[in-house]
Amino acid sequence: MEEPTKSTHFIRNIVIDDLDSGKHESIVTRFPPEPNGFLHIGHAKSICLNFGLADEFGGRTHLRFDDTNPLKENEDFAQSIMNDVRWLGFEWDALHHASDYFDQLYAWALHLVDEGLAYVDSQDADTIRAQRGTLTEPGINSPYRDRPTAENRDLFERMAAGEFADGEHVLRAKIDMASGNINLRDPVLYRIINAPHHRTGDTWHIYPMYDWAHGQSDAIEQITHSLCTLEFEDHRPLYEWYLAHIPAPSQPRQIEFARGNLNYTVMSKRRLRQLVEEGHVDGWDDPRMPTLAGLRRRGYTPESIRAFWGEMGVSKSESIIDMGVLENAIRNDLNDRAPRAMAVLDPIKVVLLNYPEGEEEFLEAALHPKDESMGTRQVPLSRELWIERHDFMEDPPRKYFRLKPDGEVRLRNAFIIKCVDVIKNDAGEVTELQCEFDPDTRSGMPGANRKVKGTIHWVSAKHAVAAEVRLYDRLFNVANPLADKDTDYLAHLNPDSLTVIDTAWVEPAALEGDGPAYRQFERNGYFIPDEKDSTADKPVFNRTVTLRDTWAKVGNR
RNA sequence: UGGGACGUCGCCAAGCUGGUUAAGGCACGGGGUUUUGAUCCCCGCAUUCGCAGGUUCGAAUCCUGCCGUCCCAGCCA
Numbered sequence: 076m077e078e079p080t081k082s083t084h085f086i087r088n089i090v091i092d093d094l095d096s097g098k099h100e101s102i103v104t105r106f107p108p109e110p111n112g113f114l115h116i117g118h119a120k121s122i123c124l125n126f127g128l129a130d131e132f133g134g135r136t137h138l139r140f141d142d143t144n145p146l147k148e149n150e151d152f153a154q155s156i157m158n159d160v161r162w163l164g165f166e167w168d169a170l171h172h173a174s175d176y177f178d179q180l181y182a183w184a185l186h187l188v189d190e191g192l193a194y195v196d197s198q199d200a201d202t203i204r205a206q207r208g209t210l211t212e213p214g215i216n217s218p219y220r221d222r223p224t225a226e227n228r229d230l231f232e233r234m235a236a237g238e239f240a241d242g243e244h245v246l247r248a249k250i251d252m253a254s255g256n257i258n259l260r261d262p263v264l265y266r267i268i269n270a271p272h273h274r275t276g277d278t279w280h281i282y283p284m285y286d287w288a289h290g291q292s293d294a295i296e297q298i299t300h301s302l303c304t305l306e307f308e309d310h311r312p313l314y315e316w317y318l319a320h321i322p323a324p325s326q327p328r329q330i331e332f333a334r335g336n337l338n339y340t341v342m343s344k345r346r347l348r349q350l351v352e353e354g355h356v357d358g359w360d361d362p363r364m365p366t367l368a369g370l371r372r373r374g375y376t377p378e379s380i381r382a383f384w385g386e387m388g389v390s391k392s393e394s395i396i397d398m399g400v401l402e403n404a405i406r407n408d409l410n411d412r413a414p415r416a417m418a419v420l421d422p423i424k425v426v427l428l429n430y431p432e433g434e435e436e437f438l439e440a441a442l443h444p445k446d447e448s449m450g451t452r453q454v455p456l457s458r459e460l461w462i463e464r465h466d467f468m469e470d471p472p473r474k475y476f477r478l479k480p481d482g483e484v485r486l487r488n489a490f491i492i493k494c495v496d497v498i499k500n501d502a503g504e505v506t507e508l509q510c511e512f513d514p515d516t517r518s519g520m521p522g523a524n525r526k527v528k529g530t531i532h533w534v535s536a537k538h539a540v541a542a543e544v545r546l547y548d549r550l551f552n553v554a555n556p557l558a559d560k561d562t563d564y565l566a567h568l569n570p571d572s573l574t575v576i577d578t579a580w581v582e583p584a585a586l587e588g589d590g591p592a593y594r595q596f597e598r599n600g601y602f603i604p605d606e607k608d609s610t611a612d613k614p615v616f617n618r619t620v621t622l623r624d625t626w627a628k629v630g631n632r
Numbered sequence: 633u634g635g636g637a638c639g640u641c642g643c644c645a646a647g648c649u650g651g652u653u654a655a656g657g658c659a660c661g662g663g664g665u666u667u668u669g670a671u672c673c674c675c676g677c678a679u680u681c682g683c684a685g686g687u688u689c690g691a692a693u694c695c696u697g698c699c700g701u702c703c704c705a706g707c708c709a
Contacts, residue, residue, distance in 0.1 A: 078676035
């Protein structure tokens with residue numbers, strides 16, 4: 076039906092070249108999260124890239140947990156990550172952990188020691204930092220740099236055996252303290268951490284640093300293309316130095332691409348964690364969060380997120396994508412798939428004066444205006460209805476198509492009504508609209524094609540189900556909360572990012588059926604029952620996204 | 633006065649081994665259809681590719697020099 080968007084980009088071109096030239100018979104990619112937080116929409120870009128490439132070219136993709144820091148990582152995060160990757164629609168060909176390679180990594184470190192390419196430094200962290208130099212000045216050599224090999228080996232083995240306290244020693248590569256690339260100024264391979272690891276338990280007292288673990292893990296797994304984000308460009312020379320100085324089982328290539336950022340939110344695990352831990356949001360899966368768990372709870376589909384990243388492409392220029400593009404992706408998806416229903420969020424009562432009291436009927440209404448295969452639903456109707464408060468104006472502006480005194484409007488899926496009287500309370504507020512309906516214009520009747528300007532949605536008061544509705548707005552009220560270095564990004568939190576409405580009325584059919592749970596509440600947007608709080612007694616709907624609203628746009632001008 | 637990268641329409645982003653009209657999506661503007669002011673359908677939307685020179689019959693694409701932005705000084709990843 077649709078032309079698949081062939082997203083061509085530089086990494087895809089590299090893969091094609093490598094396949095064409097015979098450098099690789101097939102490709103192996105990997106998605107390497109650290110299990111220290113939840114995945115967000117930015118990670119989804121990497122997931123789609125890695126798994127997408129392998130899928131397209133018949134390769135394989137590994138899920139590998141970069142679990143080299145036992146102080147920050149845990150199994151719960153690992154579980155949430157696996158859950159999110161699967162939810163996004165991908166299945167790894169193999170599951171690995173950097174911690175699976177601790178023995179091999181240790182052996183290779185010993186190899187570097189024996190080759191005179193690594194040494195044990197017994198200075199503290201502050202001293203090592205001071206000796207590293209600055210961005211413009213070279214560092215100076217550690218006094219331990221020329222420690223005899225035998226001594227290095229002895230010390231390193233005893234580090235591994237747990238004979239020392241945290242921070243007492245460190246194993247460093249012997250590269251170049253004067254390098255313009257700070258990563259090459261004798262980087263640390265191992266630090267002592269006397270803490271149990273969530274997978275290896277008490278086996279280790281030393282843990283490898285990212286740089287020492289990552290490329291080697293890639294090599295072990297025969298990864299062909301190791302895709303990472305731009306901030307690791309500086310690390311590539313080190314990545315390659317390590318692979319060149321050990322008997323590497325393969326030579327993976329690191330390629331960097333730009334992270335995917337969105338405006339009006341933040342996208343670092345550190346900040347997302349802060350939002351959670353300080354209670355600015357309800358948890359990692361708060362529907363306002365850009366986490367996959369949050370987006371899922373908000374009602375985003377995996378298809379929409381994959382389509383979004385497919386459209387965005389992959390490049391090396393840092394970018395902040397407009398939220399509107401993501402919203403467009405979910406609207407596109409849900410427009411095709413969401414069954415329609417009616418719900419009134421801010422109700423005002425309508426009484427049909429010429430509708431018999433005590434009577435009721437059921438109207439058949441399409442579940443989708445353009446897709447008959449989705450079938451129909453029964454919509455109950457009776458004398459008293461709820462309509463949206465803003466669908467009536469006593470003194471409307473020009474071009475207001477909705478209900479007004481003596482005006483006519485069509486009730487969606489039903490008939491045309493005319494407002495004949497407006498009832499107000501002592502405060503002058505409208506409390507009820509008395510209307511007359513035109514039975515000839517009932518859907519399906521010959522007179523139904525009579526035209527009126529407006530069509531509004533409604534629910535039968537007698538049959539409607541009370542529901543809570545949660546409306547969401549952007550989490551921050553400025554496009555880039557991090558732009559101003561002098562202001563804490565938390566100061567830009569949008570106080571109105573969540574609006575809870577507990578007065579909503581929903582048509583019964585919206586709660587039935589074993590089809591998808593998401594719905595389009597016509598004219599109000601796309602909604603999904605909240606996966607945690609919604610119950611049969613008290614349904615709770617999250618608004619995923621509004622519909623496009625050109626009328627509101629006119630009003631704002 | 634260090635090293636690495638990036639700069640094509642408001643936001644993304646093709647094109648960048650030079651060849652003549654600078655893809656596409658979002659946003660935006662205009663029109664049509666419509667029992668969702670939704671959807672859908674048309675149409676419009678960069679004489680210009682950070683700037684300045686140069687090479688060339690011809691440059692977003694090559695060269696030079698500027699300017700701007702981002703990343704790096706964790707025993708984090």
